[in-house]
Structure formats: structure tokens, C-alpha cells
Amino acid sequence: MSTRRWLFLVGSFCVAAGLMSLFIGSTWIAVPDVLKGLTGRASGPVNTIIQDIRLPRALLAALVGAGLGASGATLQGFTRNPLAAPGLLGFSACAALGAVLALYFNVPALIMPAAIGFALLGALAMTMFSRRKPGASGLVLAGIGIGALATAITGLIMNLAPNPWALSELVYWLMGSLKNADRVDVLIAGPLTLAGCILLFLSGPALRVLGLGEDTAQSLGISVGRTQWLIVLGCALCIGSGVAVAGAIGFVGLFVPHILRFLTEADEAWLIPLSALGGASFLVVIDSLIRATSGPGTPLYLGIVTSLIGVPFFLWLAWRQS
Amino acid sequence: MIDLKNISVRYGRKTVVDDVSVTANAGQFIALVGPNGSGKSSLLKAVAGLLPHDGATSLPSSRTDRAKQLSYLAQNCTAPDHRNVEEIIALGRTPFLGPLSKLSEADQSAIDSAAKACETYQYFGREFGTLSGGEQMRVHLSRALATDTPLLLADEPTTALDPYYQISLMNILRASADAGKTLIVALHDLKLAERFADRIWVMQAGRLVANEPAEKALSEAMLHDVFRVTLSGEIID
Amino acid sequence: MTWIHKSLNSVIFPALIPLAGCNGIEAELPRNAIVSTSLCADGYLHALPELEPRLAALSWQSRSALSRTPDNLRPLPQADNDPERRLKWAGAIEISNAGGSGDIDLNWGEDFETVWANLALLSSNLDVADPSGALKARLKAIDKPVTAPRILYIDRSGASAGPRTFVNAVIEAAGGTNLIQNPGWQSPDTESLILLQPDIILTSFMGSSYAGINDRTLRHAALADKIEALPRIDLPGSLWPCAGPGLVEAAEQLNQAMAKL
Numbered sequence: 129m130s131t132r133r134w135l136f137l138v139g140s141f142c143v144a145a146g147l148m149s150l151f152i153g154s155t156w157i158a159v160p161d162v163l164k165g166l167t168g169r170a171s172g173p174v175n176t177i178i179q180d181i182r183l184p185r186a187l188l189a190a191l192v193g194a195g196l197g198a199s200g201a202t203l204q205g206f207t208r209n210p211l212a213a214p215g216l217l218g219f220s221a222c223a224a225l226g227a228v229l230a231l232y233f234n235v236p237a238l239i240m241p242a243a244i245g246f247a248l249l250g251a252l253a254m255t256m257f258s259r260r261k262p263g264a265s266g267l268v269l270a271g272i273g274i275g276a277l278a279t280a281i282t283g284l285i286m287n288l289a290p291n292p293w294a295l296s297e298l299v300y301w302l303m304g305s306l307k308n309a310d311r312v313d314v315l316i317a318g319p320l321t322l323a324g325c326i327l328l329f330l331s332g333p334a335l336r337v338l339g340l341g342e343d344t345a346q347s348l349g350i351s352v353g354r355t356q357w358l359i360v361l362g363c364a365l366c367i368g369s370g371v372a373v374a375g376a377i378g379f380v381g382l383f384v385p386h387i388l389r390f391l392t393e394a395d396e397a398w399l400i401p402l403s404a405l406g407g408a409s410f411l412v413v414i415d416s417l418i419r420a421t422s423g424p425g426t427p428l429y430l431g432i433v434t435s436l437i438g439v440p441f442f443l444w445l446a447w448r449q450s
Numbered sequence: 451m452i453d454l455k456n457i458s459v460r461y462g463r464k465t466v467v468d469d470v471s472v473t474a475n476a477g478q479f480i481a482l483v484g485p486n487g488s489g490k491s492s493l494l495k496a497v498a499g500l501l502p503h504d505g506a507t508s509l510p511s512s513r514t515d516r517a518k519q520l521s522y523l524a525q526n527c528t529a530p531d532h533r534n535v536e537e538i539i540a541l542g543r544t545p546f547l548g549p550l551s552k553l554s555e556a557d558q559s560a561i562d563s564a565a566k567a568c569e570t571y572q573y574f575g576r577e578f579g580t581l582s583g584g585e586q587m588r589v590h591l592s593r594a595l596a597t598d599t600p601l602l603l604a605d606e607p608t609t610a611l612d613p614y615y616q617i618s619l620m621n622i623l624r625a626s627a628d629a630g631k632t633l634i635v636a637l638h639d640l641k642l643a644e645r646f647a648d649r650i651w652v653m654q655a656g657r658l659v660a661n662e663p664a665e666k667a668l669s670e671a672m673l674h675d676v677f678r679v680t681l682s683g684e685i686i687d
Numbered sequence: 688m689t690w691i692h693k694s695l696n697s698v699i700f701p702a703l704i705p706l707a708g709c710n711g712i713e714a715e716l717p718r719n720a721i722v723s724t725s726l727c728a729d730g731y732l733h734a735l736p737e738l739e740p741r742l743a744a745l746s747w748q749s750r751s752a753l754s755r756t757p758d759n760l761r762p763l764p765q766a767d768n769d770p771e772r773r774l775k776w777a778g779a780i781e782i783s784n785a786g787g788s789g790d791i792d793l794n795w796g797e798d799f800e801t802v803w804a805n806l807a808l809l810s811s812n813l814d815v816a817d818p819s820g821a822l823k824a825r826l827k828a829i830d831k832p833v834t835a836p837r838i839l840y841i842d843r844s845g846a847s848a849g850p851r852t853f854v855n856a857v858i859e860a861a862g863g864t865n866l867i868q869n870p871g872w873q874s875p876d877t878e879s880l881i882l883l884q885p886d887i888i889l890t891s892f893m894g895s896s897y898a899g900i901n902d903r904t905l906r907h908a909a910l911a912d913k914i915e916a917l918p919r920i921d922l923p924g925s926l927w928p929c930a931g932p933g934l935v936e937a938a939e940q941l942n943q944a945m946a947k948l
Contacts, residue, residue: 236906310906333547340528343524344522349517
């Protein structure tokens with residue numbers, strides 16, 4: 129099947145999953161009421177539930193998933209390393225550090241800008257440390273180092289936090305969840321994630337050529353340094369906004385590109401939008417499952433479920449391939 | 451033709467290319483020879499614009515313009531195993547493609563003629579990883595030829611190839627030179643250099659110590675001083 | 688190098704001994720001094736003003752935003768149940784929470800009966816009058832409204848309380864009914880909260896100085912809108928960090944606020 133057809137297929141699945149997720153929630157709402165609620169023609173509370181709770185949550189799941197998927201595909205294409213993921217390269221850790229700092233200094237309104245700001249700082253640091261040799265190996269090493277440093281500082285801050293419940297809050301947050309998603313989050317995270325995804329899409333054609341090796345790509349006119357900047361900025365925007373609203377959701381950026389590459393055999397450039405749509409679909413589906421199955425007790429956490437589902441599937445794919 | 455003036459490359463305090471000035475004419479096949487570590491790869495990379503260097507070349511300084519003037523075949527070429535042969539060769543047209551990366555007719559005909567010249571046309575439709583080492587090298591060469599540039603730089607392309615593919619590759623290179631392309635090819639096999647090249651440049655410890663027609667370059671004195679071997683193949687301590 | 692080691696040892700070791708004693712392990716305490724190691728116990732002690740002269744230390748939270756310690760007692764030293772630091776107060780009577788290892792452990796509970804039981808326990812063990820009678824009278828004096836308004840309690844993180852919690856006890860003592868019927872402390876999901884239609888929203892612990900990730904009530908747009916639209920009563924969290932004498936005042940304050948609405 130051609131790549132365009134795959135894009136259409138995955139895109140349609142994403143939209144369908146998003147629509148389906150509107151029907152799922154802790155409150156049972158009849159199908160016609162859900163549709164009326166979308167346009168504000170149902171009763172007050174139902175309108176609020178559909179428009180201000182379920183719709184933002186579905187949109188945010190799609191946005192965060194798209195950001196994670198696109199970042200993972202781009203990083204794997206650029207570093208030519210199948211293990212590359214935004215989590216490995218320290219973007220998530222830097223964003224989390226920014227958000228935790230905002231909480232520590234008691235300015236929760238700044239969580240989103242802080243998360244993105246620190247993701248960008250981390251991106252800048254990674255680029256500077258790998259400046260002598262722009263490209264895959266330098267970036268991976270710098271990314272791992274920066275990520276480890278960010279994690280350590282985050283741990284230190286939580287250790288010193290005056291809030292006695294800080295540590296348990298952080299643990300839950302690091303498990304990742306969309307349970308507090310609201311429309312303000314969508315309005316802020318949406319444009320940022322989309323901007324990040326666009327930057328990543330733009331780096332796609334260069335990734336095809338980079339498959340020949342960095343020297344050869346450079347001789348064909350590709351600027352490895354500029355491509356790296358595009359990627360690092362795009363990832364910082366996507367991951368920063370994603371972490372700010374949903375906490376740490378790992379793994380999606382690692383295995384969604386692999387699964388889609390296996391299914392579609394798309395090249396490095398087309399894999400980016402495919403992974404964006406695939407990541408969006410995946411997260412919407414998982415979040416809907418969580419909402420459908422969680423009871424009044426402790427809700428299931430998104431990050432845990434993505435790992436529990438993603439890893440066995442990934443292992444099965446690897447086994448099939450050998 | 452290409453002009454190199456006072457090219458020097460330094461890694462920290464170590465000078466790997468020391469003040470090389472030389473000219474290559476159009477249609478010349480130049481073999482760049484020298485012992486290991488003499489600076490052949492570094493010189494080629496400097497000319498290709500991949501290493502910072504002192505001195506100047508007659509090539510454009512902008513990376514995108516230079517990409518239309520020279521093709522570079524790296525020492526250890528790689529390509530993704532699961533990509534198709536024609537897609538890899540098509541990457542050679544990158545300097546001419548617009549933002550949407552659509553191949554024009556001119557692009558396609560350049561790709562086809564490069565593939566036919568290298569006898570890789572028959573591999574179209576196959577995945578790169580299914581080819582043998584020699585076949586893969588021909589695909590890399592096809593990619594380099596597809597750009598259709600006046601200058602081709604190749605860094606030891608015959609390494610790890612069996613005699614059949616070595617000679618086949620040299621034949622293709624010879625044919626490109628006869629068609630007007632300037633070639634600078636780093637080689638470690640002196641016999642191949644003597645047989646296929648027009649001129650031989652000899653490097654030793656970063657300096658260009660000889661620039662001679664191929665049949666005259668590899669004299670006994672040259673072999674003795676630079677390569678520390680005799681004509682009959684004995685080493686000199 | 689052994690002579691260096693020896694001379695260092697001969698200097699360092701003697702220097703350490705007085706430093707070790709600097710912590711003041713043997714403090715001079717009056718004979719029936721009282722020490723509290725929890726915020727809850729602080730609250731009970733403040734309900735027994737006769738004990739004030741005997742107080743040697745209050746809990747480590749005695750100066751926090753949730754504490755009702757009067758200004759004149761705030762300078763008192765702070766104690767917690769860290770095993771080494773507790774040694775300082777070894778001679779005093781330690782009041783701690785249930786399950787602690789103090790001399791008097793308060794009972795844990797979620798209703799007024801707990802308060803009376805704890806006050807009885809303290810007053811009998813510490814030889815002072817039991818103030819429960821006066822407190823019970825204040826509760827009786829609360830003028831309950833004719834129709835009990837339906838109240839929804841919600842804290843900063845969107846958690847609520849049903850029957851068998853002290854919040855519920857206070858709501859009923861003040862003359863309201865709790866909208867939540869599930870017993871215990873709970874965190875209803877946002878959709879359920881949106882669907883509830885209380886007459887009054889009761890909030891507490893909103894002014895905590897710690898920003899949290901889960902501050903749903905403050906940060907979720909839909910929830911914040913809903914709370915904004917309903918009549919709201921806010922009670923200071925310091926009244927009820929646990930089931931203590933503060934519950935009586937909480938009930939009184941709630942009742943007065945209800946009357947004003």
C-alpha cells in the first residue's frame with residue numbers, strides 16, 4: 129500500500145478513535161446526547177462534560193501522542209539508532225525539571241512555559257556539547273548526559289521540597305496522566321505541539337539523505353547542523369508542551385515509529401507524519417481504555433499502561449521479524 | 451578542472467595535510483596514493499568541504515553550490531538495508547531537488563543513465579540489503595554518478611571488493627573520465643592506479659611529493675622512499 | 688605515617704566528645720512538662736488552657752499555616768517523633784497521634800465521639816478539668832436551618848468526603864446534608880463532580896502554600912467555573928487537620944456562613 133494511503137488510513141483511524149472516545153467516560157451519556165453536547169444543545173452539565181472534559185481530553189491525548197510519535201521518528205531517523213527516543217535524549221527529563229521548578233517556587237501558572245523553556249535549554253545544551261561534531265553520536269551522548277543531569281536535579285528539588293506531599297505527587301505525575309486535561313491546556317499546548325510537529329516534518333527530506341551517512345549527506349548539500357537544530361527545537365516544543373500537561377508518558381516515542389515502519393515500510397521522511405498520527409491514535413485509544421476501565425478508586429496511569437501494552441507488542445514484533 | 455592552493459588540514463597540533471597545491475584538468479583520472487596515514491582521506495574531505503582547512507579550492511564555497519559541482523564517495527559508504535536500490539541512487543539528485551523532493555524527467559534520466567553505466571539498473575526493485583558487497587559498491591557509485599557533476603572524489607572505493615568488482619569499478623571510473631569527468635580517487639592498490647589512471651599524485655606525511663603521469667610515477671625510487679618496498683615486493687626495514 | 692594518625696586522633700577524638708554532648712541530650716525539664724509531637728495533639732492541648740504553663744514543646748508544624756497555636760506559644764521549641772530528637776524530651780509527657788510511641792496516644796476517629804474520648808483521656812491523665820461539657824453545649828446551641836441545604840465538600844485537589852468522615856460530622860452538626868453518599872474520603876472524577884448539583888460548595892485547605900500538580904479545583908477550567916457559579920463557604924484548614932476540638936468551631940462557623948447565604 130502506498131504511503132499516502134497509509135497516511136489516510138492512520139489519519140482516519142485517529143479521527144474515529146477521537147470521536148469514539150467522546151462516548152466513553154465515568155458518566156453514562158446516551159449517544160444522541162453526546163452529539164448534541166458537542167454543539168452545546170444538550171443540558172448544561174452534559175454540555176460541560178462533553179465540551180470541557182471529554183473533548184479537551186481527547187484532543188490533548190491526540191496532541192501529546194502526535195508530539196511523542198513525531199519526535200521519536202525524527203530522532204531515530206537522525207541518529208540512525210533504533211533505540212533513540214525523546215525520553216532517552218533527555219527532552220522529557222528537562223521538561224519535567226522545568227515543571228517541577230515552577231511548582232517548587234509556587235507559580236503553577238508557569239508550568240507550561242517552564243517545561244518548554246527547560247526543554248529548549250536542554251536542547252541548546254545538547255547542541256552546544258555536540259557542537260564539535262554535529263550529528264548522531266555526539267547528540268546521543270550529550271542527550272543522555274543532559275537527561276541524567278536534569279533527572280538528578282529534579283530529584284534534589286523534590287528532596288528539598290517544603291511540601292510534605294511533594295514526593296508522592298511527583299511519583300504520580302511521573303506515571304503520566306491526562307485526568308486533569310481542560311480546554312485551557314488544549315489552547316496552549318495545541319499550537320506549540322503543532323509548531324513542533326511542523327519543524328519535525330520539515331526535517332524529513334534531510335533524514336532520507338542522512339541515511340547515507342553524514343559525510344555523504346553533507347557532500348550532497350545537506351547541512352547536518354541545521355537539520356539538527358530543526359529536530360532539537362521541534363522535539364523541545366512537542367515534548368515540553370506534552371510533559372507540561374500530561375506528565376511523563378514514555379515509550380510511545382520509542383515503539384510507535386518501529387511499529388509503523390514495520391507495517392508500512394515508509395521511508396524516514398514519511399515516517400514522521402505517520403508516527404505523529406500513529407502516536408495520536410495510540411494515546412487516544414489507551415486513554416479511552418483507561419477511562420472505560422477505571423473505577424472510583426485509584427485511576428490507572430497513562431504512562432504505566434502505555435508501557436504495559438507497548439512493550440509486549442514490541443517484543444512480539446521483534447520475535448516475528450527474526 | 452579543479453585548482454587546489456595551499457591546502458592544509460590540522461587536527462589540533464597535528465598537521466595531516468601540509469600545504470598541498472596542485473591542479474587537476476577536466477577528463478583526467480587521478481589516482482591519489484600514499485602509505486596509510488599520509489593524508490589522502492583528509493585531502494579528499496577537505497576538497498569536498500567536509501573538513502575545515504587552510505588554503506583555497508576553485509570550487510564554490512557555498513555548500514549547496516558545491517554539491518552540484520562535486521560528488522563524494524566516502525571510504526565506508528553505508529545505506530539503509532531496507533531501502534530500494536533506485537531510491538538510494540535517486541538520493542544522488544538531492545542537490546537539484548526542490549522542497550517537495552519530486553523527481554523531474556531530467557532527474558530520472560540522470561538516475562537511469564548512471565544506473566546503466568554501473569550495471570545496477572537490473573537491481574531496481576530490490577532492497578539494498580539483499581545485494582553483495584560488490585553490488586552495493588556499484589550502487590553507491592551509481593548514486594555518485596547520478597548527480598552528474600564535473601568532479602568525482604572517491605576514497606578507496608575498491609577496498610573489500612574481490613578482483614572482479616575491483617576491475618569492473620575501475621572500468622566504470624575510466625569510462626567516466628573518458629566522457630569528460632575529472633576524477634580524484636584515493637587508492638591503495640598501486641597496480642590498479644598505474645593501469646587505469648592518467649596521473650598519479652603521491653602523498654607522504656601530509657605533503658604531495660609527486661605529481662606524475664601514471665606510467666612514470668611508480669619508480670623504484672618512489673617505492674623505496676615513500677612505500678618502503680622494492681619493485682619485487684620485498685619490504686625494506 | 689602512623690605518628691600523624693596518632694596525633695590527629697589525639698586531637699579529634701577529645702574534640703568530638705563535647706560536640707556530641709552539645710545537642711543537649713540531658714535537658715533540664717520541669718517535672719510534669721508536656722510535649723506534643725503532632726499538629727492534632729497541639730489542637731487538643733490548646734483546648735486545655737490550664738496546661739499552658741506545663742507546655743515544653745509543640746509539634747514541628749506548630750508554626751505552619753495549618754496551626755492554631757496562639758502567638759504567645761509559637762516561640763516554644765518544636766518536637767517531632769524522630770527517635771534521636773525525641774531523646775531531648777525524654778523526661779516529659781509526650782502526646783502523640785494514634786500508633787505513635789508517646790506517653791499518651793490520641794485515638795483516631797472521624798466523629799465527635801472521638802473528640803470527647805480524647806479530651807477525656809487527656810484530662811484524666813494530666814489532671815485537669817474535661818472541657819467536653821462546654822463544647823457539647825456549644826454544639827447543641829447551633830441553630831440549624833429549617834431545610835438542610837445540600838453541601839458538597841471539595842478540597843484543593845478535587846477530593847471530597849462522605850459519611851463516616853469528620854467533615855460529614857461537621858456538616859451535619861451545622862445543619863446541612865452531605866451530597867456525597869459514599870462513605871469515606873474519596874476523589875470523584877471530574878465528570879461526576881460536574882454532574883452534582885449542591886446548594887452550597889464547602890471548600891477547605893485551599894490556601895495551602897504549596898502548589899501541587901493535582902490542584903484540580905483551582906486549575907481545571909470546567910471545575911473552577913462550576914465552583915465560581917455556586918454559593919461557596921470556605922473554612923480554614925487549621926480548624927480540622929484531624930478530628931479535634933476545632934470541629935466544634937468548624938460547625939459553628941459553617942452554620943453562621945450558611946445563615947448569611
